[in-house]
Amino acid sequence: MKTRRIDNYGKINRDKILSFSWDKKNYKGFEGDTLASALLANNIGIVGRSFKYHRPRGIFSSGVEESGALVTIGSKDRRDPNVRATTQELYNGLEASGQNAFPNVNFDLAGINNYLGRFFAAGFYYKTFMGIPPLEWGKGTAIWMFFEKFIRKAAGMGSSSGLPDPDTYEHAHDFCDLIVVGSGPAGVAAAIEAAEKKLDVILVEQDSLIGGNQLAENDFDNSQIKNQLENLGIKIMTRTTAFGLYDNCVVGLLERVTDHISAPNVNFPRQRFWTIRAKHIIVGAGAIERHIAFNNNDIPGVMTVNASKHYLNRYGVLTGKSIVIATNNDSVYETAHQLSEAGANVTVLDSRTNFEIETNKSFEIRKGYVPYNINGSKKIDSLDISKSETINKSETINCDQVLLSGGWSPAVHLLSHRGVKPKWDYKNACFLPSDTKENITMVGSSRGLWNKNDCIASGIAGTTSALNRLGISKTNYFFPKPGGWKNPIQPLYEVKYKKSRSKSFVDYQHDVTTDDVRLAHREGFISVEHLKRYTTLGMANDQGKMGNIIGLSLMAELLNKEIPEVGTTVFRPPYTPVSIGALSGRNVGKHFRPLRVTPMHQWNIDHGAKMIEVGLYQRPWYYPKENETLSDSYIREASTVRKTVGICDVTSLGKIAIQGPDSNEFLNRIYSNGFSKLQVGKARYGIMLRDDGIVMDDGTSWRLAENEYFMTTSTGEAAKVMSWLEELLQTRWTDLNVNVTSVSEQWAGVSVAGPKSREVLNNCVDDSFVITNNNLPFMGVTSTFLKGNIPCRIARISFSGELAFEVYVKSDFANTMMDLLWENAKKYDGCLYGLEALGALRVEKGHVTAAELDGRVTIDDAGLSKMASTKKSYIGSAMRKRGVLKNNDREILVGFFPVNLKETFNAGTIVCEKNNIKGQGIGRITSVTYSPELGHWIGLGFVKGGLDKWKDTNLVGADPVRNKQMNLKVVSPHMIDPKGERMYA
């Protein structure tokens, strides 16, 4: 093949020369080139190696349907694989390289795969490596996993850099009355008509220029159209792909902001991901020319006819010297004429015998002929042709290029995203869009119109129909009938090769041949969806834009059916690939999710806290003194709490204000334990069950006044509990007069725990009388003032098992409260303690948290049966008694000690019987800690049958993930102070 730039053709800017590199060699192109046109202008024919067989591949198209010229752009952390060279605009300094080849695309060692073709047929990987019989499942999978990395390396395309993406991406939103997708004659006519009727219009074009397929015409100039659109106030978005349609006329757009610029402004995002909410959508997405399957139809130099026209008239590149055009329709003749005028020697093979076409006889037309086989490997040497009536090689034509047109497929993809199935049109041999009730209208060649005047008329009709649907006007309209060629198309999908082992490609990008489709059929994959998955036809990133119809026609032939009876595969978003970066937008790194901090966050950090994430919250983890490790620190903190006093930020707990005359009744229904007798000035620990009898959450509720309560929930379930209470009040118990309000952000809370906690508080409150043992007994609540006239709520609640208080002030006073408490705690050699020490203290006491209450555990499993009232009914009270929750072998909460007290263990350890170490064992360890009080490691967890069954038996803690195993003893979960004497002190 000889491709070259020619004078006086194209719309490129020849005054602006751009240099770029291909496989590390430098070349020149012009402003207005794509990478593909620049490569062709430099006579570079081989641009990639194919997916499975590593066959040399060239440029097949000039657009988004490209399935050969997939290249890697950029280097280092900006390496972007699988970019279509046909849509990549050239810029100065662009670095591009070929893929799937070693050392390069011209000489590829893995090209040997081409000769091993039969091993790579459809389903080869599945058959060979997945679950090889008679080996059992697990072993087959292991073999697959072993080979997978080699296979993926051999069969694949470009690879990503593996480095963090240095670019930024943006999410943006917009609204409009009408969005028009595609700026061909139909889309432009629709947009102008709508803007003239005062609609707010957005016009979207994936190309850098507006005009659609008119850009392939030698006399086309879009400047006038552009002016007209702009003067009408139409928002034109070029380099922007409508990749998907969603419910309620929402359109997803990907705008490529800087992908065409050599050194973009760093303040620009690389790409922008748009969500457009429109009232009506008009799709003029055009049509895509198909190829034809015949032997060696993938040799570099094969291209669609329309692509060649683009290269000639838009880029000034003549793609061949001796060109054979193979067609079954009228669309190629203008191109044939122009190519011969530009200096090529052109022959047209038309599969039809009986048709009339006007030409100036500058090229030869062979009526009733089809392409049969290409001779050559890295380039085309010649083409064997056949009569279309009886297929067999009849003669050979020397040529360096073969252009194909097997008909045109309207781009119905976007409509298909809405679940609208296209219908097969026999006359035009293509799928046409069906009607939809949604406000979506297809116009132009994407509804099967092949001439420009029809396209324009359809655009105007499309807007008129939109105006009618939106209730703005009531005007009659009609759409032109599909078609528009003088002579009918003759269906032609495959020219069967007579010899065995043909390489007639249906899907270039995934190397799917006609033989693969037949093999799949023989093996019983006769549904289109199965065929697609088994052969991977249409599953590459071009989604079979060129090859799908050929695959369907082969299947139809094999099944003795018509194409519409075989069905069509459903197109799903995105129309063309969307980068992960664009999907995530700015939601990366620290912006990945919202960050919640407590009002004393900075205070905690200033006082040496190391923080940890708990849900969205940042909480103090531990407060190391110099050189202390995490364990040094938490052991010291927990010991200090048991010895004197500690202060811990507990603001992240959920807090809900419950008010109204029926509040008590409400609480009595949602908690499993009784609340009806809770007096004003008292708090109670409560457990909430779900409807199905499983524990939902635990917390406390404080009765502040007759009809006013303050509820705390766990940190993790706070949002869920709030929604649940609202649901109950708004949907189920609508007669209850109760109001619930989230006050989590309004109150800052600390726990003051330890034998000296009362002394510390004594010095902090205005009136120390209110917190004496008599006035504030265990579970007592008081509303009082901290020194400095700061209103506060105090409850005598203990999570650590020590004498302890929870103190809440309005969030604005958080720092003042911390200063005051800390100043006084220091007088008693107290400490600040974090989540790790809190965990140690509660595990010692056998208190459960989210690690235990994981949505599978019942109140009995958690050893809290006494919390389940027998005197009332409550949410979950009926269902907690159902059979499966009452089985004898349920896992019950217990404590664990290592038999050898010097040993450690981890959460996640599986508890097994000594002679039966396998599977899920008989239990699990959910929380572990070093117990400063006991002087060894302890754990909480569950075991079938509970303490009673295993208290005298040594069990095994198996930790296969960490390759560890040790002997365990089952103990009561209340590992210290089981009678709770310290709390009541």
Place this chain on the structure above:
Amino acid sequence: MIRINCPYCGERDHSEFSYGGDATINYPSLDASEKDWTEAIFFRKNIKGFQFETWHHSNGCRMWLVVERSTVTHEIKSVKPCHPDLQKVVENNK
């Protein structure tokens, strides 16, 4: 993207809402039998077409709504507050 016309806030994207469940269930009284509760919480119809379902405007006004939505097309026919008294208020304000 599904859009729900909240009677309090106006039309909003579904990302502001949380899905609840079947809005037609009559939950039994708390002292009802295990059998009644099993019926209420485990047995669901798999409707093809319009169904009544609850949605919580969790990132909005926090109201629970009954939405009549097609499971096939996502078309929404009606949106009402769950609470019957609020339904009346909304009706009267139309």
